[in-house]
Amino acid sequence: MPSTRSSSAPKKQQSGTSPFPRLDAERKTQVCIIGAGPAGLTVHQAMAQIGVTSVVIEARSRQYVQNRVRAGLVEPGTVRILDDLGVGQKLLRDAACHKGLLLQLDDTSARVPFGDITGEPVYMYPQQHIVRDLISASDPQRILFDTEAVNVETGSLDAAVTVNHAGRHFRVKCDFIVGADGAHGASRRSLPDERKKSYERDYGIDWLGILAETAPLADELIYSCSARGFALHSMRGESQSRLYLQVPRGSSPSWTDDRIWQELDYRLSPGAARIRRGDITERTAVKLKAFQLENPQYRRLFLIGDAAHTVPPSAAKGLNLAVEDAACLAQALWAWYQDHERGGLDRYASKAAQRAWLAQMFSAEMTRLLHVLPGDTQFDTKTRTARWQRIVDNPIALRDFADHYVGIARR
Numbered sequence: 322m323p324s325t326r327s328s329s330a331p332k333k334q335q336s337g338t339s340p341f342p343r344l345d346a347e348r349k350t351q352v353c354i355i356g357a358g359p360a361g362l363t364v365h366q367a368m369a370q371i372g373v374t375s376v377v378i379e380a381r382s383r384q385y386v387q388n389r390v391r392a393g394l395v396e397p398g399t400v401r402i403l404d405d406l407g408v409g410q411k412l413l414r415d416a417a418c419h420k421g422l423l424l425q426l427d428d429t430s431a432r433v434p435f436g437d438i439t440g441e442p443v444y445m446y447p448q449q450h451i452v453r454d455l456i457s458a459s460d461p462q463r464i465l466f467d468t469e470a471v472n473v474e475t476g477s478l479d480a481a482v483t484v485n486h487a488g489r490h491f492r493v494k495c496d497f498i499v500g501a502d503g504a505h506g507a508s509r510r511s512l513p514d515e516r517k518k519s520y521e522r523d524y525g526i527d528w529l530g531i532l533a534e535t536a537p538l539a540d541e542l543i544y545s546c547s548a549r550g551f552a553l554h555s556m557r558g559e560s561q562s563r564l565y566l567q568v569p570r571g572s573s574p575s576w577t578d579d580r581i582w583q584e585l586d587y588r589l590s591p592g593a594a595r596i597r598r599g600d601i602t603e604r605t606a607v608k609l610k611a612f613q614l615e616n617p618q619y620r621r622l623f624l625i626g627d628a629a630h631t632v633p634p635s636a637a638k639g640l641n642l643a644v645e646d647a648a649c650l651a652q653a654l655w656a657w658y659q660d661h662e663r664g665g666l667d668r669y670a671s672k673a674a675q676r677a678w679l680a681q682m683f684s685a686e687m688t689r690l691l692h693v694l695p696g697d698t699q700f701d702t703k704t705r706t707a708r709w710q711r712i713v714d715n716p717i718a719l720r721d722f723a724d725h726y727v728g729i730a731r732r
């Protein structure tokens with residue numbers, strides 16, 4: 322997306338569009354965004370930069386969304402988008418910049434120097450900090466927390482969202498609706514049946530993620546696969562570790578802290594120093610599933626981020642795709658409000674889907690490469706080893722892996 326900071330004011334600005342200090346009347350805005358995750362907040366920030374009025378409807382509280390622990394690996398393309406929007410300063414100051422990772426298969430490991438190969442690093446910066454940065458940059462009256470979108474209507478000329486705040490319903494009329502409400506939100510549900518065509522893959526396992534008060538055991542991420550499955554060593558700053566284990570579907574609640582540490586030790590230790598235990602302050606369980614809508618647009622409703630597609634977390638693409646969708650849609654909306662040029666809006670669906678499929682492809686590859694999946698046989702173990710060896714030994718395969726890992730392959 323070209324920098325919106327230098328954009329001139331839009332020609333088609335609506336007059337008299339009031340903010341939302343009170344919730345007791347029918348309101349109007351130009352763009353109504355459902356969901357204050359990274360996707361929705363990025364569009365909101367971009368709209369503010371170009372003088373288009375937007376409002377964000379968020380079902381949860383501000384405190385909840387600002388503290389929700391999820392992703393942490395930020396691609397350089399995502400950083401550039403956030404920085405162009407004027408919200409990259411803290412990230413660039415505080416994030417750890419990574420130029421390599423360790424790929425470990427049983428007791429063999431190899432470093433992938435993706436920074437040298439591609440000329441681009443990745444950044445470790447928690448998703449909830451991106452959310453905080455975006456919220457801090459916004460007009461607080463334009464994000465309605467504790468307010469759930471319950472109905473989405475879209476015609477060919479206008480659109481509206483009905484919301485519920487503390488049991489009171491009111492309607493927000495708008496030109497466009499941005500469905501950024503994640504995998505279980507109202508916007509995906511509101512699509513007519515004939516527009517719900519989608520593609521799915523369930524890998525049948527979960528990730529159990531923990532945040533622990535212990536210094537990381539290495540400076541870089543370690544992706545490890547052993548006969549007992551996958552483990553990932555990651556970090557949040559110098560004193561916290563973010564660690565993940567592949568676990569059987571639905572089994573996360575039964576894992577005691579002691580069992581988690583033992584298993585991390587077993588799966589991560591061959592190539593790394595022994596893991597240091599610490600208090601576990603947060604646990605998350607994520608199903609390894611992929612979902613993609615055939616078409617993330619219906620009339621004046623545009624779906625972005627997890628609302629349009631979910632990827633298994635194996636390649637850390639969900640957050641990055643969400644911000645990328647948001648930037649692509651924001652650019653199309655900018656062209657519409659600037660010049661009534663609707664080519665960008667018409668092309669949004671196919672551009673977003675094309676990029677998301679590339680992320681799905683790499684995420685599927687990382688899932689196969691690093692996990693022992695239900696039903697796997699020795700054949701799968703052998704092909705996994707062959708694939709691992711090919712990435713490590715062959716410069717073309719290594720380059721391809723690195724391009725996908727840092728996100729260059731989707732540009």
Ligand SMILES: Cc1cc2nc3c(=O)[nH]c(=O)nc-3n(C[C@H](O)[C@H](O)[C@H](O)COP(=O)(O)OP(=O)(O)OC[C@H]3O[C@@H](n4cnc5c(N)ncnc54)[C@H](O)[C@@H]3O)c2cc1C
Nearest residue numbers: 356358359360380391392470502503506626627637639640
């Ligand atoms: C539990 C979980 C753990 C994850 N862990 C990782 C990880 O460890 N590593 C990784 O790389 N990726 C992870 N991901 C993926 C990554 O975090 C997502 O891809 C990313 O959050 C997508 O951003 P988004 O803005 O599209 O959606 P979200 O961040 O999900 O935001 C959607 C927002 O919409 C709100 N909402 C939903 N319904 C409504 C409604 N009806 N009305 C109003 N608001 C509504 C929600 O409260 C939420 O704030 C995880 C995802 C999940 C769900």
